[in-house]
Amino acid sequence: MKNRFNRYxxxxxxxxxxxxxxxxxxxxxxxxxxxxxxxxxxxxxxxTPLYLQVLFKSLDLAVKATLICLLVGYxxxxxxxxxxxxxxxxxxxxxMLPMWINFLLKTYAWRPILGNTGLLNSILEAIGLGKVQxxxxxxxxxxxMVYNFIPFMILPILSVLDKMDYKLIEAARDLGAxxxxxxxxxxxxxxxxxxxxxISLVFMPSVSxxxxxxxxxxxxxxxxxxxxxxxxxxxxxxxxGSSISVILMLVILSTMIILSLFDREKRGET
Amino acid sequence: MKKKxxxxxxxxxxxxxxxxxxxxxxxxxxxxxxxxxxWTGFTxxxxxxxxxxxxxxxxxxxxxxxxxxxxxxxxxVGTVTAWGIxxxxxxxxxxxxxxxxxxxxxxxxxxxxxxxxxxxxxKMRFGFMTLLLAHIMFSxxxxxxxxxxxxxxxxxxxxxxxxxxxARPVEALLKVILPQLKQSIISGWLIAFTMSIDDFVISFxxxxxxxxxxxxxxxxxxxxxxxPKINALxxxxxxxxxxxxxxxNKNRKSRKEDLxxxxxxxxx
Amino acid sequence: xxxxxxxxxxxxxxxxxxxxxxDQISLSIDRNEFLTLxxxxxxxxxxxxxxVGGFETPDSGEIFYENQIINAIPPYxxxxxxxxQNYALFxxxxxxxxxxxxxxxxxxxxxxxxxxxxxxxELVNLPGFEKRSIAxxxxxxxxxxxIARALVNEPGLLLLDEPLGALDLKLRxxxxxxxxxxxxxxxxxxxxxxxxxxxxxxMSDNIAVMNGGRIQQYGTPVxxxxxxxxxxxxxxxxxxxxxxxxxxxxxxxxxxxxxxxxVDKGFRENENINAVIRPEDIIISSPDEKAALRGKVTSTIxxxxxxxxxxxxxxxxxxxHNTVQASPGDxxxxxxxxxxxxxxxxxxxxxx
Numbered sequence: 021m022k023n024r025f026n027r028y029x030x031x032x033x034x035x036x037x038x039x040x041x042x043x044x045x046x047x048x049x050x051x052x053x054x055x056x057x058x059x060x061x062x063x064x065x066x067x068t069p070l071y072l073q074v075l076f077k078s079l080d081l082a083v084k085a086t087l088i089c090l091l092v093g094y095x096x097x098x099x100x101x102x103x104x105x106x107x108x109x110x111x112x113x114x115x116m117l118p119m120w121i122n123f124l125l126k127t128y129a130w131r132p133i134l135g136n137t138g139l140l141n142s143i144l145e146a147i148g149l150g151k152v153q154x155x156x157x158x159x160x161x162x163x164x165m166v167y168n169f170i171p172f173m174i175l176p177i178l179s180v181l182d183k184m185d186y187k188l189i190e191a192a193r194d195l196g197a198x199x200x201x202x203x204x205x206x207x208x209x210x211x212x213x214x215x216x217x218x219i220s221l222v223f224m225p226s227v228s229x230x231x232x233x234x235x236x237x238x239x240x241x242x243x244x245x246x247x248x249x250x251x252x253x254x255x256x257x258x259x260x261g262s263s264i265s266v267i268l269m270l271v272i273l274s275t276m277i278i279l280s281l282f283d284r285e286k287r288g289e290t
Numbered sequence: 291m292k293k294k295x296x297x298x299x300x301x302x303x304x305x306x307x308x309x310x311x312x313x314x315x316x317x318x319x320x321x322x323x324x325x326x327x328x329w330t331g332f333t334x335x336x337x338x339x340x341x342x343x344x345x346x347x348x349x350x351x352x353x354x355x356x357x358x359x360x361x362x363x364x365x366x367v368g369t370v371t372a373w374g375i376x377x378x379x380x381x382x383x384x385x386x387x388x389x390x391x392x393x394x395x396x397x398x399x400x401x402x403x404x405x406x407x408x409x410x411x412x413k414m415r416f417g418f419m420t421l422l423l424a425h426i427m428f429s430x431x432x433x434x435x436x437x438x439x440x441x442x443x444x445x446x447x448x449x450x451x452x453x454x455x456x457a458r459p460v461e462a463l464l465k466v467i468l469p470q471l472k473q474s475i476i477s478g479w480l481i482a483f484t485m486s487i488d489d490f491v492i493s494f495x496x497x498x499x500x501x502x503x504x505x506x507x508x509x510x511x512x513x514x515x516x517x518p519k520i521n522a523l524x525x526x527x528x529x530x531x532x533x534x535x536x537x538x539n540k541n542r543k544s545r546k547e548d549l550x551x552x553x554x555x556x557x558x
Numbered sequence: 559x560x561x562x563x564x565x566x567x568x569x570x571x572x573x574x575x576x577x578x579x580x581d582q583i584s585l586s587i588d589r590n591e592f593l594t595l596x597x598x599x600x601x602x603x604x605x606x607x608x609x610v611g612g613f614e615t616p617d618s619g620e621i622f623y624e625n626q627i628i629n630a631i632p633p634y635x636x637x638x639x640x641x642x643q644n645y646a647l648f649x650x651x652x653x654x655x656x657x658x659x660x661x662x663x664x665x666x667x668x669x670x671x672x673x674x675x676x677x678x679x680e681l682v683n684l685p686g687f688e689k690r691s692i693a694x695x696x697x698x699x700x701x702x703x704x705i706a707r708a709l710v711n712e713p714g715l716l717l718l719d720e721p722l723g724a725l726d727l728k729l730r731x732x733x734x735x736x737x738x739x740x741x742x743x744x745x746x747x748x749x750x751x752x753x754x755x756x757x758x759x760x761m762s763d764n765i766a767v768m769n770g771g772r773i774q775q776y777g778t779p780v781x782x783x784x785x786x787x788x789x790x791x792x793x794x795x796x797x798x799x800x801x802x803x804x805x806x807x808x809x810x811x812x813x814x815x816x817x818x819x820x821v822d823k824g825f826r827e828n829e830n831i832n833a834v835i836r837p838e839d840i841i842i843s844s845p846d847e848k849a850a851l852r853g854k855v856t857s858t859i860x861x862x863x864x865x866x867x868x869x870x871x872x873x874x875x876x877x878x879h880n881t882v883q884a885s886p887g888d889x890x891x892x893x894x895x896x897x898x899x900x901x902x903x904x905x906x907x908x909x910x
Contacts, residue, residue, distance in 0.1 A: 029374025029386060032367055032430065036389050039427045043404035044392070046411050092304070099298040111297065113535070118308050120531045124490055124508045125524045129311035131512075132318055132521075139314060167307070228397035231490065235512055245399050252403055252495070262407065265400055272397065447646035450613050453633045454640045455660035455711060465659075469650045 050262035062263030071247070075267070078244040081158065082227035085165035086173075089222045090215070092166075093173035097214075098207075100174075101181040112178065115171050127164050127235045134160055134236070156238030164232040169225060173218035180214030181207075216279050224272055244268055312528055319521035336522040343519060349507035352418075353487055356503065360425035361482035367426075368433025368482075369475055372441050375434070393428045394435070398491035401428065406495040416498025424496040425486050432485060433478035440474040441467075562588045563625075564747050565610065565715055570619035572605055579605050581771035583619070587715075587749065592741055594750045596758040597768035598794070603751045604719055606768075610749065611640045611717050624714065634663075639708035640717040644724065645700045647692045653679075653703055654688035660711040678706035681740060698729050702736070709744060716741075718750045722757065734761055755795050759783060767791050785900055792834045792902065799837065799876050802904075805829045811901060814873045816850055818894075822901040832902045837879040838864070839898035842890050849891020855884045 054061045065071065100111050118126065133139045134154035141151045154160055184207070192206045230245030237243075244264065251261030322331035340346060375383045393401050405424050414420055444467060452462035490505035497506070504523070511517045565587040572580040580602040587593050595603035608614045610621060612633035621628050628636055639660075647656050654675050661671045679685050682702035687695075695703065701721060708716055718737075722730045738761055741748050752758055758765050759779040767774045767782060767790075775782055775791045786792035792800055803813040808823035813833055825831060845852040853871035860866075864879045869890065876892065884890050 025377035026374050026379075026382075029371045029378060029383075032371035032374075033386050033389075035367075035430075036386065039405070039408070039423070040389055040392050043408035044400075046407045047400075047404045050407060096301055096304055099301050103297065107297065111301065114305060115308075117531065117535060118312070120484060120488070120535065121312065122488055122490075122505060122508070122524075122527055124505045124512065125315070125520070125527060126311065128508065128512050128520060129315045129524065133311060133314055167311070170304075171308075224397055228399045230399060231509070234509075239513070248399060248403065252406065258407065258410070261403065265403055268397070269400055276395075445644060445646055447642045447644065448648060450611075450633070451640070451642055451646035452648075452659070454611060454613075454638075455707065456634045456663035457659075458634055461663065466648055466650075 047262045047265055050259050051266045052263075054259050059259075062260045063267075065260055066263055066267060071264075074242075074244055074247050075271075077158075077242065078227050079271070081162055081165065081243065082223050085162055085169065085226045086219055086222045088162075088166050089170045089173040090219065093170050093218065094177055094211075094215070097174045097177040097181060100178055108182075112175070115174060119171050123168065124231060124235070126168060127232055130160070130164060130167070130236060131155065134163075155236065158237070158242075160236040161232050161242065164236045165222075165226045165229065168232070169222040172221035172225075176217035176221065177211055177214035180211045184210055212282065216282055220276060220279055223275060227271065228268060312524065315521045316525040316528065319518065319525045321518070324518055336518040337526075340519045340522045340526075345502075346504075346507050346519070346523070349502045349504050352421075352501055353503040353505075356418075356422055356425055357483050357486035360422060360429050360486050361479050364426055364429035364433050364482045365475060365479045368430045368478060369437050369471070371430070372434050372438040375438060376441050376446075387434075390431045390434055394431050398489075402492045402495035405492065409496065416496070418497075418499075418501050421493060421497040421501055421503075424492050425489065428489075428492060429482035429486060432481045436478040436481060437471060437474045440471060444470055564589045564591075564623070565749075566622040566625075567606070567610065568620045568622070570606060570609060570621065571617050572602075572609065572614060573617055578771050580609070580616075583768075583771070583773060585766060585773070585776070587747060589747055590741075590745055592738070592748045592750065592761060592763045594752060594758040594762040594765045595768055596752060596755060596765050596794075597774075598753055601768040602771040603768050607640075607717050607719055607749060607751050610715075611638060612636050613640075637713050638715045638717060639711055639713040640719065641704050641708050641721050643719045643721065645704040645721075647700055647704060647707070649692050651692070652688070653684075653690045653692065653695070656692065656703060657707045657710050659707065664711075674710050678710045681709070681743070682706045683736070697725050698733060701725065701733060705737075705740065709740070709746070713746070715747045715749065718748060720752050721750075722752075722754075730757070737761065759795070767794065769794070786834055786902065788902055789832060792832075792900075797837050797877055797879070799835045799840075799874075801833045801835065801874060803831055803833050805831045805901060809896075811899065813899075814851060814871060818850065818899060819896040820899040820901060821897045822899075825901065825903070830904050832904055834900040834902060835894055835898055837866070837877040839894050840876065840878045840880070841893050841895075842878065842880055842882055842884060843893065845889045845891040848893075850893040852889065852891050855886050855888045855890060858883065858885055 051062050052058055052060070066075075100108060100115075103111065131138070135141070136151060136153070136155070138155070140154060144151060188206055188210070189202055192202050197205065227243075228245050230243065230249045233239075233242040233246050248261050248264050248268070251257045251264065255261075319336055320332050320334070321329055322333045322335075323329070375386060378386070396404075402424075405420075405427065409416060409420050448466055449459075449462050452466045453459065457465060487503075488505070489503070490509065493503050494506055494509070497503075502510075504527075508520055508523065511520055563586050566585070568584050570580055570583040571578065579600075583602070583606055585593075595606060597603050605614060609616050612628075612631065616629065623636065623638065633640075648659065651659070657675050657678055658671045661674060666674075675688055676685075679687055682705055684699060684702055684706075687699075687703070692700065692703075704721070721737075722733050725733060734757060737748075737750075750758075750761065759782075762779055764777065765779055765782050766776045769790050775787045777785075782791065783795055786795060786798075789800055792798045801813050803811050805811050805822075805825040805828065806817065807827055808825070809820060811818050811820050811822075811831070811833060820833075843849050851871050853869040853876065855867050855869050856875075857868045858865060860883075861879075864881050865883045867878045867880070867884055869876045869878055869884075869892065871892075878884075878892070
């Protein structure tokens, strides 16, 4: 009887092979081709100062965004985890609500605020300070990343803190630890899986986004996501575009591997 | 000893940070003036213009249609597949589940262009079908990771017990397994629906011949500058989302299960 | 075929991934019999049970129920019901609906169903539990509902797969009595699977001891306990001392260098044999000439019912159960009655 049922998964397995695995193989194939034959030109072109700079800027911004989300998000998660059950649920709901709102609209929402004739500048003018260029800067892109992704940092950490056994903290106190020690030696290490999740959930979309640079960054080819988009949709150089994509995938893969080294628990889970 | 004090100021600050832009947009959607910084008067005109905009209405129509078809098909396929996975050997199922994870773990952009490349490679015409296929592609994994854990918790002996007592296999499925899966199947559908409505990147790269969705429409408008119709659209969507979530929460047996399912997706 | 026979299995065999899990099992079971398949994990007892229930297909062999071959009949059409190891109660239905499940599948009238639910709950001593949820039941209660759910369909044969495994000791003993009572009251044949030999000995009319996919011995509890046919059975049932020796001639055996009178015969002269002596049958005395064997106690553990002592003699280590305590370091004498020695052939031994 067992054997009859596992056939139910085969249709999807076939579909998955065609629509999930095959496309990725196509990209890899494209990345190593030029005019129909094998070529490393795509990769060679990428490893030039012009394009490497784009990669580094993307990494730079993504790391900054992740750090901000972590340094702001962790304390907030901690504070929320200390609330009582009903309030905690309400706060979690409030935190999740924005995630269901359209990404584009959320990002776009900063334009009226950051613009030259926007809210912030109107306030600055009213106080007597001059206008500041907020929009179309790297800062705006960074803000967009943090704004969109900070719930993805807070919620996993909160989830881990929530499930934490408070007996461990009691035990540590019982053994003479003060608050600082309790935090650094007990709470922080135990919440590590949540931190790892949070980091990957913020870093990945940040490093690969192309929407935020367009809407808040002014549409210049600032980041690697924009580069890929341009190659595919405007320039039409799919081979180069694929090479860049493969490099992006490698960046993400390496990040995941590095992160999983810190998260022994997750390895056990999988 | 717990006083009813306010949540910590940092938490409140974050909530303000998260909601301010949206509330600003909603406020400006009622503003007479275009640029929005100066309040020139209360008006509904942007809403009216929004509903007169054929492009936007068409985009909305496509969005809902695609979301509906994709999530329904994905829920059917995903549930049946989850059933099959349950009875597979761990090695094979592990492989399938890893592949299943790829669309969830890969950045949107990579998935989008890989699909686009496939379509180009197969010389397909970009349009409704390519878009729909893409949405089905990324929806089914969500259904599987929602239904499978619940399915795994149902003992294999239950099917056997049902048949032992006289139920044919189909009867056993309908009377014993499905009632226990109902909650997760509905969740799976809702998650797939939401992901579909919200999608931009994958849709952007896999659509063609005038088929668009809300996100693509907004993107085109936003690229060209500030447009108050977007503000109006935001308000409507915001209210719609709140409404939806309130309905979902009222119908749920336990909110914890709800949050757990969403966490499951996040942590995947 | 015997007149009173309800189930017969002949030459049943099943393999998984090349491994023979059930190897040529044949059994005949009478009406109202309580048969236990007893053996360690992996011996094939559960697989055999599942084949009778219809959840596994035998690779070869036949299953006859009421003298009809039922190999090809699916579980939902066999007049046999099963009580599963973890009860497999349906959590989304209440107690009454769980019990009624089988009746509703055969489209019985609601009035009749309600009556039967009541009867069953009375039978298992849980009256009034119809509306209770499964989650609110204790282990023992779930157990009884599982039995009620199976019995309400009036099967000719009830299969029970280690039903008492999840219960604590006191509860288990209570349930053993309950099960026996229910079986006699309803008048139904039980095939019971367990690895717990005490359970098997206390409940069964007959026991089939299994290992390695084969039946090692079939008989009544008393026979199996007193006269194990090979080392495996001797070792698995109760505690025993298994001592190699030589059957000098009928009624005379040489063990550990000493001759003993015994009650077995029919062996070749000077045949190599194994003797089984139960720890509770060994008599302790002072280590003088009157004692058959002399040894030194190496460990003593209090077991409540008796003291358990390990004793070393020149050739062997012995296990003794006695209400008299001997402490480690003591020198003692040991002897036993002739009928306490049970002789087994060496060739029939299975590799344990």
